[in-house]
Amino acid sequence: MGELTFDVAHLLAGGLVLVSFMLLYQVRLYALLNVFALHAVVLSLSVAWQAFTQHAPHLYVTAVIALAFKAVVIPVALHRIIARLGIHREIETVVGIGPTMLAGIGLVALAMVVMLRVTAEADPLAREDLAFALAVILLGLLMMVTRRNAVSQVVGFMSLENGLVLAAAGAKGMPLVVEISVAFSILIAFIVIGVFLFRIRERFDTVDVHALDHFRGERR
Incomplete structure (x- = not known):
């Protein structure tokens, strides 16, 4: 049972890294949102498995929150925002x-080398999950800095946050109140981002941040 627990946990955490690469590979917005929904599904499965192995029922709440909000609500809402804004x-x-x-x-x-050295004395399951989580965080940051479209940068930010949730779950979980507050913070941030995108589209007729920088330079 111990080896099975170890293997499944690493399969799911490694799968999250793989889906992060799939996010980087996407060149169309709708496909990007679909892959992000898959990212959230894999995260929820990973957290649910951690809840089972750690006997931590509160982590099931985290898994349900990730599945409901990140795999369903946010992708569907972003689909509608893209359609309404007419973003290419x-x-x-x-x-x-x-x-x-x-x-x-x-x-x-880099994430594997750094994290495995820093956590050499930690529990093997936790230290390798933390290494995968750091990899997901770095890939999310990479997506944010290599994309010009504001929507794809938002997706990069949310995938980065998925890495933080994976890290917290792998490191023996976090208090339930923290999980709920993080979920509501992400929801509020998403609402603000949605309004922000509408205002950008209304004012500048684009959500390409490179075009916005160019416009700001012309005004100077």
């Missing part, structure tokens, strides 16, 4: 997909 569906990148994927591989290797 291809994602513009700062660098090409190939270099971005290579950078992602380098960041995953």
Whole structure:
């Protein structure tokens, strides 16, 4: 049972890293949102497995929150926002997909080396889950800095937050009140971001942050 627990936990955490690479690979907004929903599903499965192995029922609440909000509510709402704003569906990148994927591989290797050395004395299951979680966080940051579209940057931020949740669950969980407050904070941030996107589209007729920088330069 011990080996099965270890293998399943790492399969799910490693799957989250793989789906993070799938997020980096996407060049169309609707496909990006669908992959993010898959990202949230894998996260919820990973957290639910941690709840089972740690005998921590409160982590089931975290898994349900991730499944409901991040796999269903937020992707559906973003789909509607994109349709209503009439955003063109291809994602513009700062660098090409190939270099971005290579950078992602380098960041995953860095996360593994750093985290496994820092946590050498920790529980093997927790330390390797933390390494995977750091990799997800770094890939989320990479997505934020290599995408010009505001919606894709929002998705990168939310995938980064998924990595934080994975880290907290792998490190023997976190208090239920923290999980609920984080969920509501993400929901409020999403609402603010939705309003922000509508205002940008209304004012500048685009959500490409590169175009917004160019406009700001012209005003100067």
